[in-house]
């Protein structure tokens with residue numbers, strides 16, 4: 257990863273830029289301005305989700321930037337209330353309409369349905385995926401993938417999938433790397449993306465990381481982003497602050513040594529969100545328990 261313009265080639269040939277701009281927890285107005293700022297600065301990969309409630313604002317930010325559509329890589333995600341074939345098709349149409357786009361570059365199942373929610377979890381994920389496959393074949397989505405899936409959920413999906421998922425987006429940052437899942441997902445042939453590459457800000461005050469970052473004359477945020485890049489994991493740091501949006505792309509002028517990479521990977525758990533797919537955190541949020 258030498259420049260912001262580097263990319264990973266997905267299993268269907270689509271090019272996924274190696275660093276993205278995240279919008280989780282960005283209120284609409286911040287998302288609109290942040291997306292425009294990021295694109296003006298040179299980001300070409302924007303990540304949102306239906307559940308973030310800001311797809312319309314992200315779309316506005318894209319239009320404000322004036323960028324040509326085919327220069328941009330836009331990801332959004334399917335929400336758990338839209339599980340099933342018909343609902344998935346409608347969900348894609350809703351997200352496209354909110355974004356004001358004719359297609360998205362990548363669409364992800366935000367969370368797997370799991371056994372704790374229903375014994376029919378496999379069938380439900382399979383039906384959702386059939387909806388993904390239809391919209392992919394119809395040209396509404398250039399690449400389809402998963403988020404927060406573990407081996408068990410991927411294997412179950414593959415019992416009926418006609419098209420294999422191309423991406424898995426998981427929580428990944430110093431202090432919580434899920435290396436087993438990273439290895440599994442890559443071995444499967446998926447590109448791995450990091451959500452919360454800065455631990456949602458929770459790892460940025462850590463002294464150990466701060467000490468390593470200082471050696472390179474970089475901020476802890478830049479160290480975390482570079483750590484993902486050097487693990488061949490695609491980070492999408494979120495910031496609504498223009499200086500930070502800029503700082504977060506200035507990560508191609510240094511290289512973390514092998515020794516430091518190992519030390520960061522081995523650090524004790526820090527900044528874990530608490531979200532485990534088998535605990536169905538998203539379903540709990542929706543059902544209110």
Ligand code: A2P
Nearest residue numbers: 452453454455456457477493494495496497500
């Ligand atoms: P803000 O959006 O107010 O600028 P993650 O990408 O892991 O979800 O982390 C996002 C959090 O990290 C946000 O609170 C964001 O704050 C903060 N953040 C993003 N970039 C930086 C940076 N370069 N320095 C300090 N904090 C940052």
